[in-house]
Amino acid sequence: MNYRNLGKTGLKVSELSLGSYVNFGDFLDDKASTKILREAFDQGVNFFDTADNYSNGKAEISLGKAVKGLPREAYLISSKVFFPTMQGVNGRGLSRKHITESIHASLKRLDLEYIDIYFCHRFDPDTAVEDVVQTMNILIKQGKILYWGTSMWEPYQIIDAIRYANNANLIPPVVEQARYSMLTREEVEKERLDICREQNLGLFTFSPLFMGVLSGAYNNGIPENSLLAHDDYAFRRGRLTPKVISKVKALAQISMDLGLSTAQLALAWLLRLPELTTVITGASKMEHLKENLSAINQGEKLTTEVLDRIDKILSD
Ligand SMILES: NC(=O)c1ccc[n+]([C@@H]2O[C@H](COP(=O)([O-])OP(=O)(O)OC[C@H]3O[C@@H](n4cnc5c(N)ncnc54)[C@H](OP(=O)(O)O)[C@@H]3O)[C@@H](O)[C@H]2O)c1
Known part of the structure; x- marks a missing residue:
């Protein structure tokens, strides 16, 4: 495994990491999730991503069980807050009240004393950014989180948070988590790369295989036992356009x-x-996890000529 610096925090993060959306607490029982996580850990993965809303909190419970017994200093865990997880009009968003209630619930489900990196899962137009920065700083002071970050925030929103934190002598966000794959390039390449470079901000990316499509698994229809065969994810079948499939076949x-x-x-x-600091992968099958982890140290195969061939396919 290779490790990359998370901005200037001094933290080293494995360049491939494991997420828990759909797989943990949903497709996998606790025993199977633990097996997947331990295999990843044994191969050097030191970062595991989750959120308060994944599988209605069951992903955090399952992740907490999977790391039980591992040395706490050997891994990093993130969780997130924003999407509705509680009853009522205040059971969502980034108000100080909801963040406080959500972090308590997350720590309880994970059965941990602290979360390493806490993400604001989306920007909340109803909460002043100053308030969000202050709340995150309170959680850091209380020892409930160590670092905080944003997910799918627009660059100007991230800059607002950094500027306010710096002026107020508070701790700014240290990482942005964004969608990025061969089929979804714009949000990172056009919108976020510059700010991450300029601000020394970490960049964690998710959905690297466009929810499995980029593995080629859907090139000849929807296999049984795949994510898109599942009724709950039927709405995502629209991703399988002839154009997408022909690109994936050309990449193959x-x-x-x-x-x-x-x-x-x-x-x-x-x-x-x-x-990029880390690519957050998602797999529920052991053979997929192992295949994905073997993607490290393949960089020398991506010559300029290969990158040009790929660009041509992706931009067609
Ligand atoms: N911040 C956010 O808003 C946000 C949003 C989405 C996700 N995330 C995070 O990012 C993580 C990864 O996202 P994702 O699940 O969308 O990632 P992904 O890797 O794009 O998609 C996962 C899907 O790909 C399939 N897959 C993985 N490796 C494969 C392989 N080698 N061959 C064939 N199929 C393969 C998996 O199938 P199997 O399950 O059958 O192995 C699963 O259906 C999540 O778990 C979550 O932690 C964050």
Whole structure:
């Protein structure tokens, strides 16, 4: 495993990490989640991502059980707050009240004393950014979180938070978590890369395989036992357009030439960016996890010529 610096925090994060959306507390029982997490940990993965709303809190419970007994200093855990998780009009968002209630519930479900990195899952237009920065600083002072970050915040919203924190002598966000894959490039490449570089902000990326599509698993229809075969995810089948599938098939030709699977090519391609801290992968099958973790150290195969071939397919 390779480790990358999270901005200037001194934290080292494995360049491939494991998320718990859908797989933990939903597709997998606790025993199977533990097996997946322990395999990842044994292969050097030291960061595990979750959120208060994943599987209605069951993902945090399952993740907490999976790390039980591992040395606390050997791994990093994140969780997130914003989406509705509680009854009533105040059971959501980034108000100090909801954040306080949500962090208590998350720590209880995870059965941990603190969360390493706490994300504001989205920007909340109803809460002043100054209030959010202050609340995060209170949680840091209380020892409930160590660092905080944003997810899918617009660059100007992140800048507002950093500016206010610096002026008020408070701790600014240290990382942005954003969607990024071969099929979803804009939000990172056009909107967030510059600010991450300029502000020394960590960049964690999610949905690296476009929820599995970039592995080629859907090239010939929807296999039984796949995410998109599941009724709850039927609404995402719209992703499987003929154009997308033809791009994935063209990428498969390149990956074959390089001796990689299509999923490995898609992950190795993400890792080419030095600004990126970690790619948060999602897998519920052991063979997928192992295949994905083998995407490290493949960078030398991505020559300028290969990158040009990939760009041509993606921009068509
Ligand atoms: N901040 C946010 O708003 C946000 C949003 C979404 C996700 N996330 C985080 O990012 C993590 C990853 O996102 P994601 O789940 O969308 O990632 P993803 O890797 O794009 O999609 C996961 C899907 O890909 C399949 N898959 C993975 N590796 C495969 C392989 N080698 N071959 C074939 N299929 C493969 C998985 O199937 P199997 O399950 O069958 O292995 C699963 O259905 C989440 O767990 C979560 O922690 C954050």
